[in-house]
Amino acid sequence: MRGADTFTESPFTLHRLEDFVPADHPLRPIRQMVNAALGKMDDLFAAMYEAHSKGGRPSIAPEKLLRAMLLQVFYSIRSERQLMEQVQYNLLYRWFIGLAMEDAVWVPTVFTKNRERLLEHDAVIELFNHVLQSADKQGWLSGEHFSVDGTLIQAWASHKSFVRKDGSDGDQGDGSFKGQTRSNETHESSTDVDARLYRKGKTASELRFMGHTLSDNRHGLIASAVVTRADGYAEREAAKVMARDARQALPDAQTALTLGADKGYDAQEFIEACLAMGVTPHVAQNTSGRRSAVPDAIARTDGYAVSQQKRKLIEQGFGWAKTVGGIRQVMVRGLERVDQMFVLTMAAYNLTRMRTLGQIRLQGQ
Structure with missing residues:
Protein backbone atom coordinates (compact mmCIF):
# COMPACT_ATOMS: atom_id res chain seq x y z
CA MET A 1 0.00 0.00 0.00
CA ASP A 122 48.56 32.56 18.28
CA ALA A 123 45.82 30.18 19.41
CA VAL A 124 46.01 28.12 16.21
CA ILE A 125 49.76 27.59 16.70
CA GLU A 126 49.07 26.53 20.28
CA LEU A 127 46.46 24.03 19.06
CA PHE A 128 48.90 22.66 16.48
CA ASN A 129 51.56 22.18 19.17
CA HIS A 130 49.20 20.36 21.56
CA VAL A 131 48.03 18.02 18.79
CA LEU A 132 51.67 17.27 18.00
CA GLN A 133 52.42 16.62 21.68
CA SER A 134 49.57 14.13 21.74
CA ALA A 135 51.08 12.31 18.76
CA ASP A 136 54.44 12.22 20.53
CA LYS A 137 52.90 10.64 23.63
CA GLN A 138 51.43 7.93 21.41
CA GLY A 139 54.90 7.15 20.05
CA TRP A 140 54.07 8.29 16.52
CA LEU A 141 57.02 10.67 16.21
CA SER A 142 60.69 9.82 15.89
CA GLY A 143 61.75 13.30 16.96
CA GLU A 144 65.09 12.75 15.23
CA HIS A 145 64.50 12.15 11.52
CA PHE A 146 62.72 14.80 9.46
CA SER A 147 62.03 15.95 5.93
CA VAL A 148 61.44 19.48 4.68
CA ASP A 149 59.78 20.95 1.61
CA GLY A 150 57.82 23.94 0.38
CA THR A 151 54.76 24.53 -1.78
CA LEU A 152 53.24 27.49 -3.59
CA ILE A 153 50.02 29.03 -2.31
CA GLN A 154 48.05 31.22 -4.68
CA ALA A 155 47.06 34.52 -3.09
CA TRP A 156 43.51 35.90 -3.07
CA ALA A 157 44.55 38.65 -5.49
CA SER A 158 44.56 39.04 -9.27
CA HIS A 159 47.11 40.34 -11.75
CA LYS A 160 45.04 43.51 -12.14
CA SER A 161 45.79 44.42 -8.53
CA PHE A 162 49.55 44.31 -9.17
CA VAL A 163 50.27 48.00 -9.74
CA ARG A 164 53.22 50.37 -9.38
CA LYS A 165 54.15 51.31 -5.84
CA ASP A 166 54.48 55.00 -6.77
CA GLY A 167 50.99 55.08 -8.24
CA SER A 168 52.13 55.88 -11.79
CA ASP A 169 50.72 52.69 -13.25
CA GLY A 170 50.65 52.39 -17.01
CA ASP A 171 47.60 50.13 -17.19
CA GLN A 172 45.96 50.55 -20.56
CA GLY A 173 42.48 50.47 -19.04
CA ASP A 174 41.49 47.09 -20.45
CA GLY A 175 43.38 44.96 -17.94
CA SER A 176 46.18 44.33 -20.44
CA PHE A 177 49.82 44.62 -19.31
CA LYS A 178 51.37 43.77 -22.65
CA GLY A 179 54.73 45.39 -23.16
CA GLN A 180 55.10 46.39 -19.50
CA THR A 181 57.89 45.26 -17.20
CA ARG A 182 56.56 44.36 -13.78
CA SER A 183 58.52 43.11 -10.78
CA ASN A 184 58.19 42.90 -7.02
CA GLU A 185 60.71 45.75 -6.68
CA THR A 186 58.53 48.26 -8.54
CA HIS A 187 55.02 46.79 -8.14
CA GLU A 188 52.83 45.42 -5.37
CA SER A 189 49.30 44.11 -5.08
CA SER A 190 46.77 46.69 -3.96
CA THR A 191 44.63 43.78 -2.70
CA ASP A 192 47.26 41.91 -0.68
CA VAL A 193 50.52 43.76 -0.13
CA ASP A 194 52.19 40.60 1.25
CA ALA A 195 51.66 38.57 -1.93
CA ARG A 196 54.58 38.33 -4.33
CA LEU A 197 54.69 37.71 -8.08
CA TYR A 198 56.52 34.40 -8.35
CA ARG A 199 56.96 31.41 -10.60
CA LYS A 200 58.65 28.07 -10.03
CA GLY A 201 59.64 25.60 -12.71
CA LYS A 202 57.13 25.54 -15.55
CA THR A 203 54.33 27.22 -13.59
CA ALA A 204 52.94 30.58 -14.67
CA SER A 205 53.92 33.71 -12.77
CA GLU A 206 51.19 34.41 -10.18
CA LEU A 207 50.71 36.35 -6.97
CA ARG A 208 51.65 33.80 -4.34
CA PHE A 209 52.84 32.90 -0.88
CA MET A 210 55.05 29.95 -0.01
CA GLY A 211 54.12 27.34 2.59
CA HIS A 212 56.81 25.26 4.30
CA THR A 213 56.52 22.13 6.41
CA LEU A 214 58.82 19.92 8.42
CA SER A 215 57.53 16.36 8.57
CA ASP A 216 58.56 13.57 10.92
CA ASN A 217 59.79 10.56 8.96
CA ARG A 218 58.20 7.89 11.16
CA HIS A 219 54.61 8.41 9.96
CA GLY A 220 54.73 11.60 7.93
CA LEU A 221 53.11 13.79 10.60
CA ILE A 222 53.78 17.50 10.20
CA ALA A 223 56.10 18.71 12.95
CA SER A 224 56.25 22.37 11.91
CA ALA A 225 54.49 24.63 9.41
CA VAL A 226 54.96 28.23 8.37
CA VAL A 227 54.10 30.58 5.49
CA THR A 228 56.53 33.14 4.04
CA ARG A 229 56.55 35.56 1.16
CA ALA A 230 57.46 33.80 -2.06
CA ASP A 231 61.01 34.19 -3.33
CA GLY A 232 63.92 32.04 -4.47
CA TYR A 233 65.49 31.81 -1.00
CA ALA A 234 62.41 31.29 1.15
CA GLU A 235 62.47 27.48 1.07
CA ARG A 236 66.02 27.11 2.36
CA GLU A 237 65.71 29.92 4.90
CA ALA A 238 62.49 28.49 6.36
CA ALA A 239 64.06 25.02 6.40
CA LYS A 240 67.00 26.30 8.45
CA VAL A 241 64.68 27.89 11.00
CA MET A 242 62.54 24.76 11.36
CA ALA A 243 65.60 22.49 11.57
CA ARG A 244 67.10 24.71 14.27
CA ASP A 245 63.88 24.54 16.29
CA ALA A 246 63.82 20.74 15.95
CA ARG A 247 67.46 20.56 17.01
CA GLN A 248 66.80 22.67 20.11
CA ALA A 249 63.77 20.55 21.03
CA LEU A 250 65.92 17.45 21.44
CA PRO A 251 66.66 16.81 25.13
CA ASP A 252 70.11 15.40 24.35
CA ALA A 253 72.41 17.60 22.32
CA GLN A 254 74.36 14.52 21.21
CA THR A 255 71.34 12.90 19.54
CA ALA A 256 71.72 12.70 15.77
CA LEU A 257 69.17 14.64 13.73
CA THR A 258 68.71 14.07 9.99
CA LEU A 259 66.97 16.30 7.47
CA GLY A 260 65.79 14.93 4.12
CA ALA A 261 65.03 17.26 1.21
CA ASP A 262 64.87 17.37 -2.59
CA LYS A 263 67.53 18.64 -4.98
CA GLY A 264 66.39 22.23 -4.61
CA TYR A 265 68.06 22.31 -1.19
CA ASP A 266 71.43 21.11 -2.52
CA ALA A 267 73.23 24.42 -2.04
CA GLN A 268 76.59 24.90 -0.33
CA GLU A 269 75.38 27.49 2.17
CA PHE A 270 72.40 25.34 3.21
CA ILE A 271 74.48 22.18 3.67
CA GLU A 272 77.06 24.08 5.71
CA ALA A 273 74.34 25.67 7.85
CA CYS A 274 72.86 22.23 8.61
CA LEU A 275 76.22 20.78 9.60
CA ALA A 276 76.93 23.79 11.80
CA MET A 277 73.66 23.16 13.65
CA GLY A 278 74.47 19.50 14.17
CA VAL A 279 71.93 18.40 11.56
CA THR A 280 72.94 15.73 9.04
CA PRO A 281 71.72 16.89 5.60
CA HIS A 282 70.09 13.96 3.81
CA VAL A 283 69.47 16.17 0.79
CA ALA A 284 69.08 14.61 -2.65
CA GLN A 285 72.27 15.19 -4.61
CA ASN A 286 71.98 17.45 -7.63
CA THR A 287 74.72 16.40 -10.06
CA SER A 288 73.21 17.81 -13.26
CA GLY A 289 76.15 19.71 -14.72
CA ARG A 290 77.50 20.54 -11.29
CA ARG A 291 79.01 19.05 -8.17
CA SER A 292 76.72 18.27 -5.25
CA ALA A 293 77.31 20.06 -1.97
CA VAL A 294 76.21 16.94 -0.06
CA PRO A 295 79.31 14.98 1.02
CA ASP A 296 79.58 11.55 -0.58
CA ALA A 297 80.28 10.09 2.86
CA ILE A 298 76.75 11.07 3.88
CA ALA A 299 75.13 10.01 0.60
CA ARG A 300 76.54 6.47 0.89
CA THR A 301 75.00 5.74 4.31
CA ASP A 302 71.96 3.51 4.84
CA GLY A 303 70.20 6.29 6.72
CA TYR A 304 70.50 8.57 3.70
CA ALA A 305 68.73 5.99 1.51
CA VAL A 306 65.93 5.65 4.06
CA SER A 307 65.51 9.43 4.24
CA GLN A 308 65.20 9.64 0.45
CA GLN A 309 62.29 7.21 0.62
CA LYS A 310 60.62 8.78 3.65
CA ARG A 311 60.86 12.38 2.46
CA LYS A 312 58.15 11.70 -0.13
CA LEU A 313 55.62 11.44 2.71
CA ILE A 314 55.69 15.22 3.03
CA GLU A 315 53.97 15.52 -0.36
CA GLN A 316 50.90 13.78 1.06
CA GLY A 317 50.40 16.66 3.47
CA PHE A 318 50.63 19.21 0.67
CA GLY A 319 48.28 17.19 -1.52
CA TRP A 320 45.70 16.88 1.26
CA ALA A 321 45.99 20.57 2.14
CA LYS A 322 45.37 21.63 -1.46
CA THR A 323 42.60 19.20 -2.43
CA VAL A 324 40.74 19.07 0.89
CA GLY A 325 41.99 21.97 2.99
CA GLY A 326 41.60 24.68 0.36
CA ILE A 327 45.20 25.87 0.51
CA ARG A 328 45.70 25.81 -3.27
CA GLN A 329 44.25 29.32 -3.26
CA VAL A 330 43.49 30.87 0.11
CA MET A 331 40.46 33.11 0.66
CA VAL A 332 42.14 35.29 3.27
CA ARG A 333 44.61 38.11 2.75
CA GLY A 334 47.79 39.08 4.51
CA LEU A 335 50.77 36.98 5.56
CA GLU A 336 49.55 36.42 9.13
CA ARG A 337 46.08 35.25 8.10
CA VAL A 338 47.43 32.94 5.40
CA ASP A 339 49.89 31.52 7.92
CA GLN A 340 47.05 30.93 10.39
CA MET A 341 45.02 29.00 7.82
CA PHE A 342 48.05 26.98 6.70
CA VAL A 343 48.98 25.95 10.25
CA LEU A 344 45.33 25.10 11.02
CA THR A 345 45.13 22.99 7.87
CA MET A 346 48.27 21.08 8.81
CA ALA A 347 46.86 20.51 12.32
CA ALA A 348 43.74 19.07 10.66
CA TYR A 349 45.91 16.86 8.44
CA ASN A 350 47.75 15.56 11.50
CA LEU A 351 44.44 14.77 13.19
CA THR A 352 43.27 12.69 10.23
CA ARG A 353 46.60 10.83 10.15
CA MET A 354 46.47 10.23 13.91
CA ARG A 355 42.95 8.87 13.63
CA THR A 356 44.14 6.37 11.05
CA LEU A 357 47.17 5.42 13.12
CA GLY A 358 44.92 4.88 16.12
CA GLN A 359 42.64 2.58 14.14
CA ILE A 360 45.63 0.55 12.91
CA ARG A 361 46.84 0.19 16.47
CA LEU A 362 43.43 -1.06 17.63
CA GLN A 363 43.25 -3.60 14.80
CA GLY A 364 46.69 -4.91 15.73
CA GLN A 365 45.73 -5.56 19.35
Whole structure:
Protein backbone atom coordinates (compact mmCIF):
# COMPACT_ATOMS: atom_id res chain seq x y z
CA MET A 1 0.00 0.00 0.00
CA ARG A 2 1.28 3.40 -0.94
CA GLY A 3 2.20 5.58 2.00
CA ALA A 4 0.70 9.04 2.37
CA ASP A 5 2.87 12.05 1.58
CA THR A 6 2.32 13.79 4.90
CA PHE A 7 4.59 15.56 7.34
CA THR A 8 3.89 15.63 11.04
CA GLU A 9 6.32 16.89 13.65
CA SER A 10 6.19 16.33 17.35
CA PRO A 11 6.45 19.50 19.46
CA PHE A 12 8.95 17.71 21.69
CA THR A 13 11.82 15.30 21.07
CA LEU A 14 13.78 13.05 23.39
CA HIS A 15 16.73 12.62 21.04
CA ARG A 16 20.16 14.10 21.65
CA LEU A 17 22.64 15.17 19.01
CA GLU A 18 24.80 12.28 20.15
CA ASP A 19 22.10 9.89 18.91
CA PHE A 20 22.39 11.14 15.33
CA VAL A 21 26.15 10.54 15.01
CA PRO A 22 27.11 6.92 14.20
CA ALA A 23 29.37 5.26 16.74
CA ASP A 24 32.01 4.59 14.08
CA HIS A 25 31.92 8.04 12.49
CA PRO A 26 35.47 9.23 11.67
CA LEU A 27 34.89 12.55 13.45
CA ARG A 28 34.44 10.86 16.82
CA PRO A 29 38.12 10.06 17.51
CA ILE A 30 39.12 13.40 16.00
CA ARG A 31 36.78 15.27 18.34
CA GLN A 32 38.28 13.45 21.32
CA MET A 33 41.80 14.48 20.29
CA VAL A 34 40.70 18.06 19.61
CA ASN A 35 38.95 18.35 22.97
CA ALA A 36 42.03 16.99 24.75
CA ALA A 37 44.17 19.66 23.05
CA LEU A 38 41.67 22.44 23.76
CA GLY A 39 41.52 21.42 27.42
CA LYS A 40 45.22 22.29 27.73
CA MET A 41 44.62 25.78 26.32
CA ASP A 42 42.35 27.06 29.08
CA ASP A 43 44.93 29.52 30.44
CA LEU A 44 45.48 30.98 26.99
CA PHE A 45 41.74 31.41 26.41
CA ALA A 46 41.32 33.08 29.79
CA ALA A 47 44.13 35.54 29.00
CA MET A 48 42.62 36.26 25.58
CA TYR A 49 39.27 37.33 26.93
CA GLU A 50 40.66 39.03 30.01
CA ALA A 51 42.66 41.33 27.73
CA HIS A 52 39.53 42.20 25.72
CA SER A 53 37.00 42.24 28.55
CA LYS A 54 34.73 45.28 28.17
CA GLY A 55 31.49 43.87 29.46
CA GLY A 56 28.53 43.23 27.20
CA ARG A 57 27.31 39.91 25.84
CA PRO A 58 29.59 36.86 25.81
CA SER A 59 31.45 36.29 22.55
CA ILE A 60 31.86 32.98 20.75
CA ALA A 61 33.57 30.41 22.97
CA PRO A 62 37.09 29.95 21.54
CA GLU A 63 36.78 26.17 21.80
CA LYS A 64 33.68 26.24 19.60
CA LEU A 65 35.33 28.67 17.24
CA LEU A 66 38.38 26.45 16.72
CA ARG A 67 36.26 23.33 16.24
CA ALA A 68 34.20 25.20 13.64
CA MET A 69 37.36 26.31 11.83
CA LEU A 70 38.58 22.71 11.77
CA LEU A 71 35.26 21.62 10.27
CA GLN A 72 35.74 24.20 7.55
CA VAL A 73 39.02 22.48 6.66
CA PHE A 74 37.76 18.87 6.96
CA TYR A 75 34.79 19.46 4.66
CA SER A 76 36.35 21.96 2.21
CA ILE A 77 33.93 24.75 3.12
CA ARG A 78 35.15 27.82 1.28
CA SER A 79 33.67 30.67 3.34
CA GLU A 80 32.42 31.54 6.80
CA ARG A 81 29.01 32.37 5.36
CA GLN A 82 28.71 28.90 3.84
CA LEU A 83 29.94 27.35 7.09
CA MET A 84 27.28 29.16 9.12
CA GLU A 85 24.62 28.05 6.64
CA GLN A 86 25.73 24.43 6.98
CA VAL A 87 25.81 24.61 10.79
CA GLN A 88 22.23 25.89 10.75
CA TYR A 89 20.83 22.53 9.64
CA ASN A 90 23.68 19.99 9.78
CA LEU A 91 23.37 18.06 13.04
CA LEU A 92 26.80 16.47 12.62
CA TYR A 93 28.42 19.91 12.46
CA ARG A 94 26.50 21.09 15.51
CA TRP A 95 27.60 18.03 17.45
CA PHE A 96 31.26 18.49 16.53
CA ILE A 97 31.28 22.20 17.36
CA GLY A 98 29.32 21.77 20.59
CA LEU A 99 26.10 23.58 19.68
CA ALA A 100 22.76 22.26 20.88
CA MET A 101 19.91 21.87 18.39
CA GLU A 102 18.20 25.00 19.70
CA ASP A 103 21.35 27.16 19.83
CA ALA A 104 21.46 30.09 17.43
CA VAL A 105 24.12 30.09 14.73
CA TRP A 106 26.59 32.95 14.67
CA VAL A 107 26.53 35.80 12.17
CA PRO A 108 29.39 35.29 9.67
CA THR A 109 30.91 38.72 10.37
CA VAL A 110 30.94 38.01 14.11
CA PHE A 111 32.62 34.68 13.43
CA THR A 112 35.31 36.41 11.34
CA LYS A 113 35.90 39.07 14.00
CA ASN A 114 36.40 36.45 16.70
CA ARG A 115 38.81 34.58 14.43
CA GLU A 116 41.03 37.66 14.44
CA ARG A 117 41.35 37.33 18.20
CA LEU A 118 42.72 33.82 17.78
CA LEU A 119 45.27 35.20 15.33
CA GLU A 120 46.37 37.91 17.75
CA HIS A 121 47.12 35.37 20.48
CA ASP A 122 48.56 32.56 18.28
CA ALA A 123 45.82 30.18 19.41
CA VAL A 124 46.01 28.12 16.21
CA ILE A 125 49.76 27.59 16.70
CA GLU A 126 49.07 26.53 20.28
CA LEU A 127 46.46 24.03 19.06
CA PHE A 128 48.90 22.66 16.48
CA ASN A 129 51.56 22.18 19.17
CA HIS A 130 49.20 20.36 21.56
CA VAL A 131 48.03 18.02 18.79
CA LEU A 132 51.67 17.27 18.00
CA GLN A 133 52.42 16.62 21.68
CA SER A 134 49.57 14.13 21.74
CA ALA A 135 51.08 12.31 18.76
CA ASP A 136 54.44 12.22 20.53
CA LYS A 137 52.90 10.64 23.63
CA GLN A 138 51.43 7.93 21.41
CA GLY A 139 54.90 7.15 20.05
CA TRP A 140 54.07 8.29 16.52
CA LEU A 141 57.02 10.67 16.21
CA SER A 142 60.69 9.82 15.89
CA GLY A 143 61.75 13.30 16.96
CA GLU A 144 65.09 12.75 15.23
CA HIS A 145 64.50 12.15 11.52
CA PHE A 146 62.72 14.80 9.46
CA SER A 147 62.03 15.95 5.93
CA VAL A 148 61.44 19.48 4.68
CA ASP A 149 59.78 20.95 1.61
CA GLY A 150 57.82 23.94 0.38
CA THR A 151 54.76 24.53 -1.78
CA LEU A 152 53.24 27.49 -3.59
CA ILE A 153 50.02 29.03 -2.31
CA GLN A 154 48.05 31.22 -4.68
CA ALA A 155 47.06 34.52 -3.09
CA TRP A 156 43.51 35.90 -3.07
CA ALA A 157 44.55 38.65 -5.49
CA SER A 158 44.56 39.04 -9.27
CA HIS A 159 47.11 40.34 -11.75
CA LYS A 160 45.04 43.51 -12.14
CA SER A 161 45.79 44.42 -8.53
CA PHE A 162 49.55 44.31 -9.17
CA VAL A 163 50.27 48.00 -9.74
CA ARG A 164 53.22 50.37 -9.38
CA LYS A 165 54.15 51.31 -5.84
CA ASP A 166 54.48 55.00 -6.77
CA GLY A 167 50.99 55.08 -8.24
CA SER A 168 52.13 55.88 -11.79
CA ASP A 169 50.72 52.69 -13.25
CA GLY A 170 50.65 52.39 -17.01
CA ASP A 171 47.60 50.13 -17.19
CA GLN A 172 45.96 50.55 -20.56
CA GLY A 173 42.48 50.47 -19.04
CA ASP A 174 41.49 47.09 -20.45
CA GLY A 175 43.38 44.96 -17.94
CA SER A 176 46.18 44.33 -20.44
CA PHE A 177 49.82 44.62 -19.31
CA LYS A 178 51.37 43.77 -22.65
CA GLY A 179 54.73 45.39 -23.16
CA GLN A 180 55.10 46.39 -19.50
CA THR A 181 57.89 45.26 -17.20
CA ARG A 182 56.56 44.36 -13.78
CA SER A 183 58.52 43.11 -10.78
CA ASN A 184 58.19 42.90 -7.02
CA GLU A 185 60.71 45.75 -6.68
CA THR A 186 58.53 48.26 -8.54
CA HIS A 187 55.02 46.79 -8.14
CA GLU A 188 52.83 45.42 -5.37
CA SER A 189 49.30 44.11 -5.08
CA SER A 190 46.77 46.69 -3.96
CA THR A 191 44.63 43.78 -2.70
CA ASP A 192 47.26 41.91 -0.68
CA VAL A 193 50.52 43.76 -0.13
CA ASP A 194 52.19 40.60 1.25
CA ALA A 195 51.66 38.57 -1.93
CA ARG A 196 54.58 38.33 -4.33
CA LEU A 197 54.69 37.71 -8.08
CA TYR A 198 56.52 34.40 -8.35
CA ARG A 199 56.96 31.41 -10.60
CA LYS A 200 58.65 28.07 -10.03
CA GLY A 201 59.64 25.60 -12.71
CA LYS A 202 57.13 25.54 -15.55
CA THR A 203 54.33 27.22 -13.59
CA ALA A 204 52.94 30.58 -14.67
CA SER A 205 53.92 33.71 -12.77
CA GLU A 206 51.19 34.41 -10.18
CA LEU A 207 50.71 36.35 -6.97
CA ARG A 208 51.65 33.80 -4.34
CA PHE A 209 52.84 32.90 -0.88
CA MET A 210 55.05 29.95 -0.01
CA GLY A 211 54.12 27.34 2.59
CA HIS A 212 56.81 25.26 4.30
CA THR A 213 56.52 22.13 6.41
CA LEU A 214 58.82 19.92 8.42
CA SER A 215 57.53 16.36 8.57
CA ASP A 216 58.56 13.57 10.92
CA ASN A 217 59.79 10.56 8.96
CA ARG A 218 58.20 7.89 11.16
CA HIS A 219 54.61 8.41 9.96
CA GLY A 220 54.73 11.60 7.93
CA LEU A 221 53.11 13.79 10.60
CA ILE A 222 53.78 17.50 10.20
CA ALA A 223 56.10 18.71 12.95
CA SER A 224 56.25 22.37 11.91
CA ALA A 225 54.49 24.63 9.41
CA VAL A 226 54.96 28.23 8.37
CA VAL A 227 54.10 30.58 5.49
CA THR A 228 56.53 33.14 4.04
CA ARG A 229 56.55 35.56 1.16
CA ALA A 230 57.46 33.80 -2.06
CA ASP A 231 61.01 34.19 -3.33
CA GLY A 232 63.92 32.04 -4.47
CA TYR A 233 65.49 31.81 -1.00
CA ALA A 234 62.41 31.29 1.15
CA GLU A 235 62.47 27.48 1.07
CA ARG A 236 66.02 27.11 2.36
CA GLU A 237 65.71 29.92 4.90
CA ALA A 238 62.49 28.49 6.36
CA ALA A 239 64.06 25.02 6.40
CA LYS A 240 67.00 26.30 8.45
CA VAL A 241 64.68 27.89 11.00
CA MET A 242 62.54 24.76 11.36
CA ALA A 243 65.60 22.49 11.57
CA ARG A 244 67.10 24.71 14.27
CA ASP A 245 63.88 24.54 16.29
CA ALA A 246 63.82 20.74 15.95
CA ARG A 247 67.46 20.56 17.01
CA GLN A 248 66.80 22.67 20.11
CA ALA A 249 63.77 20.55 21.03
CA LEU A 250 65.92 17.45 21.44
CA PRO A 251 66.66 16.81 25.13
CA ASP A 252 70.11 15.40 24.35
CA ALA A 253 72.41 17.60 22.32
CA GLN A 254 74.36 14.52 21.21
CA THR A 255 71.34 12.90 19.54
CA ALA A 256 71.72 12.70 15.77
CA LEU A 257 69.17 14.64 13.73
CA THR A 258 68.71 14.07 9.99
CA LEU A 259 66.97 16.30 7.47
CA GLY A 260 65.79 14.93 4.12
CA ALA A 261 65.03 17.26 1.21
CA ASP A 262 64.87 17.37 -2.59
CA LYS A 263 67.53 18.64 -4.98
CA GLY A 264 66.39 22.23 -4.61
CA TYR A 265 68.06 22.31 -1.19
CA ASP A 266 71.43 21.11 -2.52
CA ALA A 267 73.23 24.42 -2.04
CA GLN A 268 76.59 24.90 -0.33
CA GLU A 269 75.38 27.49 2.17
CA PHE A 270 72.40 25.34 3.21
CA ILE A 271 74.48 22.18 3.67
CA GLU A 272 77.06 24.08 5.71
CA ALA A 273 74.34 25.67 7.85
CA CYS A 274 72.86 22.23 8.61
CA LEU A 275 76.22 20.78 9.60
CA ALA A 276 76.93 23.79 11.80
CA MET A 277 73.66 23.16 13.65
CA GLY A 278 74.47 19.50 14.17
CA VAL A 279 71.93 18.40 11.56
CA THR A 280 72.94 15.73 9.04
CA PRO A 281 71.72 16.89 5.60
CA HIS A 282 70.09 13.96 3.81
CA VAL A 283 69.47 16.17 0.79
CA ALA A 284 69.08 14.61 -2.65
CA GLN A 285 72.27 15.19 -4.61
CA ASN A 286 71.98 17.45 -7.63
CA THR A 287 74.72 16.40 -10.06
CA SER A 288 73.21 17.81 -13.26
CA GLY A 289 76.15 19.71 -14.72
CA ARG A 290 77.50 20.54 -11.29
CA ARG A 291 79.01 19.05 -8.17
CA SER A 292 76.72 18.27 -5.25
CA ALA A 293 77.31 20.06 -1.97
CA VAL A 294 76.21 16.94 -0.06
CA PRO A 295 79.31 14.98 1.02
CA ASP A 296 79.58 11.55 -0.58
CA ALA A 297 80.28 10.09 2.86
CA ILE A 298 76.75 11.07 3.88
CA ALA A 299 75.13 10.01 0.60
CA ARG A 300 76.54 6.47 0.89
CA THR A 301 75.00 5.74 4.31
CA ASP A 302 71.96 3.51 4.84
CA GLY A 303 70.20 6.29 6.72
CA TYR A 304 70.50 8.57 3.70
CA ALA A 305 68.73 5.99 1.51
CA VAL A 306 65.93 5.65 4.06
CA SER A 307 65.51 9.43 4.24
CA GLN A 308 65.20 9.64 0.45
CA GLN A 309 62.29 7.21 0.62
CA LYS A 310 60.62 8.78 3.65
CA ARG A 311 60.86 12.38 2.46
CA LYS A 312 58.15 11.70 -0.13
CA LEU A 313 55.62 11.44 2.71
CA ILE A 314 55.69 15.22 3.03
CA GLU A 315 53.97 15.52 -0.36
CA GLN A 316 50.90 13.78 1.06
CA GLY A 317 50.40 16.66 3.47
CA PHE A 318 50.63 19.21 0.67
CA GLY A 319 48.28 17.19 -1.52
CA TRP A 320 45.70 16.88 1.26
CA ALA A 321 45.99 20.57 2.14
CA LYS A 322 45.37 21.63 -1.46
CA THR A 323 42.60 19.20 -2.43
CA VAL A 324 40.74 19.07 0.89
CA GLY A 325 41.99 21.97 2.99
CA GLY A 326 41.60 24.68 0.36
CA ILE A 327 45.20 25.87 0.51
CA ARG A 328 45.70 25.81 -3.27
CA GLN A 329 44.25 29.32 -3.26
CA VAL A 330 43.49 30.87 0.11
CA MET A 331 40.46 33.11 0.66
CA VAL A 332 42.14 35.29 3.27
CA ARG A 333 44.61 38.11 2.75
CA GLY A 334 47.79 39.08 4.51
CA LEU A 335 50.77 36.98 5.56
CA GLU A 336 49.55 36.42 9.13
CA ARG A 337 46.08 35.25 8.10
CA VAL A 338 47.43 32.94 5.40
CA ASP A 339 49.89 31.52 7.92
CA GLN A 340 47.05 30.93 10.39
CA MET A 341 45.02 29.00 7.82
CA PHE A 342 48.05 26.98 6.70
CA VAL A 343 48.98 25.95 10.25
CA LEU A 344 45.33 25.10 11.02
CA THR A 345 45.13 22.99 7.87
CA MET A 346 48.27 21.08 8.81
CA ALA A 347 46.86 20.51 12.32
CA ALA A 348 43.74 19.07 10.66
CA TYR A 349 45.91 16.86 8.44
CA ASN A 350 47.75 15.56 11.50
CA LEU A 351 44.44 14.77 13.19
CA THR A 352 43.27 12.69 10.23
CA ARG A 353 46.60 10.83 10.15
CA MET A 354 46.47 10.23 13.91
CA ARG A 355 42.95 8.87 13.63
CA THR A 356 44.14 6.37 11.05
CA LEU A 357 47.17 5.42 13.12
CA GLY A 358 44.92 4.88 16.12
CA GLN A 359 42.64 2.58 14.14
CA ILE A 360 45.63 0.55 12.91
CA ARG A 361 46.84 0.19 16.47
CA LEU A 362 43.43 -1.06 17.63
CA GLN A 363 43.25 -3.60 14.80
CA GLY A 364 46.69 -4.91 15.73
CA GLN A 365 45.73 -5.56 19.35
